Amino acid sequence: MADPFSAASSAIGVISLGLQIAQQLIKFCQAYQSYDEDAKRIESKAESLRRPLRALRDIIEDAQVSNPELAADLSEKALGLECMVNRLRTAVERHLPVVADGFRFPEKIRGQIKRVVYPFRRDGLKEMFEDLDGIQNSLQTTLSM
Template sequence: MYGRLAVAGTAVDITSLGLQVCGEIVSFWFCQAWRGFNEDIQNIGQKANGLRMPLRYLRQLIEDFRTTDPMIASDLEEKAKSIEQAIKRLKAATDRYSSTASDQDSLWFQLKKAAYPFRKEGLCDMASDLDSVQRVLDTALLM
């Protein structure tokens, strides 16, 4: 249901799923099908793009601290696990919306694009989830 990494049991798996989801958001909404279509969608793409480096850095920190300072690694893992539900909701949204653009050249796709298939509240939910991931990453990386 949530894709290849959905059964994210460890903090490293969660950060990897986050990276995958952010990449899907950036490539689908920001760079491809909906580029320039709506400011809200571009904002979500920019937020997702901005999370990629901190997610990579958090994943690397967890791996590095596992051997040098397990207490710090444990704390970082707990912070990473706290974003799991937000990441899974984002993954579900990317799966749902990406099916909309499976055939971008078709007349049906052009009609759907014209009808703007994204609900404002759906975009607000995604933006909120991205913001909550950002807050956790900010906290974790400030340590």
């Protein structure tokens, strides 16, 4: 079995990355100000992931000293999220809106751009939602144990 402290620190890194990605998804979706339901669902799902991700991180950190076996087990389960978290990171980086030097189009033009771009982003948004859903299911299972 690997060193429980290194496994725990790796798991905490994955969880921290998950928290960062969730925050970026929230910002991404808020930038579109409720243009469509897909973005709202992703924003809601990302919001709901922050609490269990923080809880798992805190449990692992606390258990490292008091119960290293539990910390190692939870760390292993958290590392299982790495693939989905990395896919989300890639999707977020690919879909984040680019704003040059703080320039923002007027609201009417932004709405028209969103309508044109949305069909190209729909599949990406769906994949993000599915990954968020998978992370949430894994977290619920892990935390319920």
